[in-house]
Amino acid sequence: MSTRSASATQVLFDAPGPRGRARIRLLSVLSVLAIAAVLGLGLWQFGRNGQLAADKWLPYLRRDYLAFLGEGLLGTLRATAVAAVVAFPFGLLLALGRLSRLRVLSAVAAAWIEFFRGIPMLLVVYAFLLALPAYGVTFPRFWMLVIPMILVSSATTAEVFRAGIRAVDRGQHEAGAAIGLTSGQTMSAVILPQAVRLVLPSLVLALVSLLKDSTLGYVVSVNELQFQGKTMVSITRYLVQTYLVVSGIYIVLNILLTRAAHLLDARMRRRAATG
Amino acid sequence: MIAFENVGKTYPDGTTAVEDFSLEIASHEAVVLVGTSGSGKTTLLRMINRMVDPSRGRVAIDGEDVAGLDPVRLRRSIGYVMQASGLLPHRSVLDNVTTVPVLRGTSRREARSRALELLETVGLDPALARRYPSQLSGGQQQRVGVARALAADPNILLMDEPFGAVDPIVRADLQQEMLRIQKELHKTIVFVTHDIDEAFLLGDRVVLLRPGGVVAQQGTPQEILAAPADDFVRSFVGADRGTRTLHVEEIEGRRIVVDADGRAAGVLEPPAGGAARA
Ligand SMILES: Nc1ncnc2c1ncn2[C@@H]1O[C@H](COP(=O)(O)OP(=O)(O)OP(=O)(O)O)[C@@H](O)[C@H]1O
Ligand SMILES: [Mg+2]
Numbered sequence: 001m002s003t004r005s006a007s008a009t010q011v012l013f014d015a016p017g018p019r020g021r022a023r024i025r026l027l028s029v030l031s032v033l034a035i036a037a038v039l040g041l042g043l044w045q046f047g048r049n050g051q052l053a054a055d056k057w058l059p060y061l062r063r064d065y066l067a068f069l070g071e072g073l074l075g076t077l078r079a080t081a082v083a084a085v086v087a088f089p090f091g092l093l094l095a096l097g098r099l100s101r102l103r104v105l106s107a108v109a110a111a112w113i114e115f116f117r118g119i120p121m122l123l124v125v126y127a128f129l130l131a132l133p134a135y136g137v138t139f140p141r142f143w144m145l146v147i148p149m150i151l152v153s154s155a156t157t158a159e160v161f162r163a164g165i166r167a168v169d170r171g172q173h174e175a176g177a178a179i180g181l182t183s184g185q186t187m188s189a190v191i192l193p194q195a196v197r198l199v200l201p202s203l204v205l206a207l208v209s210l211l212k213d214s215t216l217g218y219v220v221s222v223n224e225l226q227f228q229g230k231t232m233v234s235i236t237r238y239l240v241q242t243y244l245v246v247s248g249i250y251i252v253l254n255i256l257l258t259r260a261a262h263l264l265d266a267r268m269r270r271r272a273a274t275g
Numbered sequence: 276m277i278a279f280e281n282v283g284k285t286y287p288d289g290t291t292a293v294e295d296f297s298l299e300i301a302s303h304e305a306v307v308l309v310g311t312s313g314s315g316k317t318t319l320l321r322m323i324n325r326m327v328d329p330s331r332g333r334v335a336i337d338g339e340d341v342a343g344l345d346p347v348r349l350r351r352s353i354g355y356v357m358q359a360s361g362l363l364p365h366r367s368v369l370d371n372v373t374t375v376p377v378l379r380g381t382s383r384r385e386a387r388s389r390a391l392e393l394l395e396t397v398g399l400d401p402a403l404a405r406r407y408p409s410q411l412s413g414g415q416q417q418r419v420g421v422a423r424a425l426a427a428d429p430n431i432l433l434m435d436e437p438f439g440a441v442d443p444i445v446r447a448d449l450q451q452e453m454l455r456i457q458k459e460l461h462k463t464i465v466f467v468t469h470d471i472d473e474a475f476l477l478g479d480r481v482v483l484l485r486p487g488g489v490v491a492q493q494g495t496p497q498e499i500l501a502a503p504a505d506d507f508v509r510s511f512v513g514a515d516r517g518t519r520t521l522h523v524e525e526i527e528g529r530r531i532v533v534d535a536d537g538r539a540a541g542v543l544e545p546p547a548g549g550a551a552r553a
Contacts, residue, residue, distance in 0.1 A: 171357070171361070172363070174326070174357070174361075175357060175361045175362070175363065176363075177326055177350065178324070178326060178350065178355040178357060178361065179350065179351075179355065179374060179375050179423065180347050180348070180349075180350035180351030180352075180375055180378065181347070181374075181378070182347050185378075190363055193365045194364065194365050197365065
């Protein structure tokens with residue numbers, strides 16, 4: 001695999017000669033220096049303003065601070081999980097609707113998908129926080145966050161599923177028909193299992209965007225990580241430190257998820273390659 | 276018996292794949308449709324199990340118009356072997372073979388034991404049953420395809436270039452296997468190929484098609500070889516290139532049949548009664 005991609009790069013770009021290589025090395029060194037300088041400057045600024053002082057960082061090792069952030073982390077994970085569990089199957093249904101031969105169903109699904117894919121999630125959250133209550137429709141805070149997450153995520157995953165279903169070999173529809181499956185059976189027993197396998201890595205990435213979407217919880221005051229962070233700032237006044245810690249947690253979570261997606265993807269590829 | 280009665284097919288995009296085709300296929304007969312790419316072979320084959328509905332004319336099985344039959348039930352009663360990729364890649368070999376019997380209500384256990392027998396019938400090691408199609412060679416996959424088509428014990432077997440994607444040696448192997456299976460099971464077989472040698476080997480009767488599903492000639496392999504109807508047939512069967520001309524040489528008192536390249540093809544038996552005179 002790696003040898004093949006290496007040779008592909010060699011085909012696309014001339015292999016650099018000695019002078020080219022020297023230039024590339026020089027540029028690499030310069031860019032590393034530039035990045036280090038920017039980071040250093042930031043740290044120096046922080047240091048000058050006393051942001052690096054140990055007493056501003058050590059609290060994050062205190063049990064009660066950790067518990068407070070941990071509660072936020074739990075809230076984030078809960079919102080993400082609940083949203084995903086509802087949004088993914090719903091997205092699949094939307095995709096099937098959009099692919100349906102029934103014109104009306106297909107049009108309704110398409111309109112629904114395009115609407116929620118195009119609208120910023122913050123607006124949907126505001127709709128649940130401000131607009132709907134004006135008509136007497138209110139939800140618990142948790143659902144004011146999670147329902148918008150579901151609406152937006154199901155629309156995007158619907159498109160993921162649709163691409164997956166389309167990507168399954170056309171011959172598989174014929175194979176299903178030829179052995180006497182109804183079109184419904186062909187879809188559920190032949191096409192969908194293959195489509196879902198194809199899009200599994202993309203679904204993990206959809207989980208990453210759900211995780212980020214959950215940060216809007218602060219708008220409706222759900223105890224998710226971002227909101228806990230905000231509360232913590234208002235108590236401790238350690239703005240920079242808190243947000244750096246909170247970002248760090250998000251980044252670690254998302255890196256883990258993305259790694260999982262890549263691993264899945266690689267496994268799928270290996271499977272396919274044995275054919 | 277399968278009867279095509281003046282069938283024609285024009286696809287929605289306006290392509291006329293088949294103009295006007297008629298043919299009767301007797302029960303237990305193996306008929307091979309052979310023709311160049313795009314001559315309408317697959318279209319004709321699929322009219323039998325209603326994967327394609329004819330635009331004109333009708334197809335009848337034992338006198339009954341298939342248009343009046345439920346397509347799903349019809350297809351479950353007819354075996355169909357596709358060119359490559361007909362297997363379900365996410366299901367094991369065993370599950371591929373048992374799908375239809377289980378749908379027809381056979382118990383899973385019974386379907387499995389029958390599937391294992393079938394794998395043996397088509398010359399596959401039953402140990403392969405737990406593998407996935409991608410873990411098999413092309414020839415093995417085609418054998419699974421044949422086993423699957425036989426699983427519901429259909430009277431009719433439709434085969435669309437089943438051995439098109441395997442190398443010549445494996446293909447020859449599969450062809451012999453096919454002959455053996457047919458000797459044993461006596462199905463009504465409609466077989467599609469563009470390989471005339473395969474057609475002559477497997478067909479009790481061969482139907483040569485021109486584009487548009489027009490019959491150029493039909494008959495037993497012997498009849499077609501003995502009297503090619505026209506230049507199209509002659510070039511298709513290779514008669515004009517001399518590839519099929521054989522002649523007889525006398526060697527040590529025996530009459531040897533020799534092909535165009537001078538290779539011995541066999542020994543010519545004297546006609547019945549002639550032996551006594553010699
Ligand atoms: N679904 C379809 N829509 C439109 N045209 C079609 C369709 N299926 C087949 N055709 C056309 O009908 C003609 C006959 O096709 P068919 O598949 O029956 O040929 P074939 O003899 O099986 O060819 P091959 O040996 O390549 O499989 C071709 O010109 C093909 O392009
Ligand atoms: Mg074909």
